[in-house]
Amino acid sequence: MSDYVSEAIKALNEKMAGADYDGTAKFNITDEGTFMLDSTGARPGDEEADVTLSADADTFRAIFDGEMNPTNAFMSGKLAIDGDMGQAMKLASVLG
Secondary structure: OOHHHHHHHHHHHHHHOOOOOOOOEEEEEOOOEEEEEEOOEEEEOOOOOOEEEEEOHHHHHHHHOOOOOHHHHHHOOOOEEEEOHHHHHHHHHHHO
């Protein structure tokens, strides 16, 4: 697991603290690795999920830091989403 993935897991757990997310999401960070998010928080992994979000490290960093809206990232082609769009929207509302 790359240092960036470790940092992303920590940042996402801080951002999701107290949030109500009941799905499973996989974050695929280009050239860095993958990690999972579910109701217990973010953790290393590469499993099946309701939704998979794929982007480069800079895009995810901007989303986690609140500098980029996830919906805008998707609409501009910086973030790819595969799977349950309903779960993606729930996640975007928590992250946004």
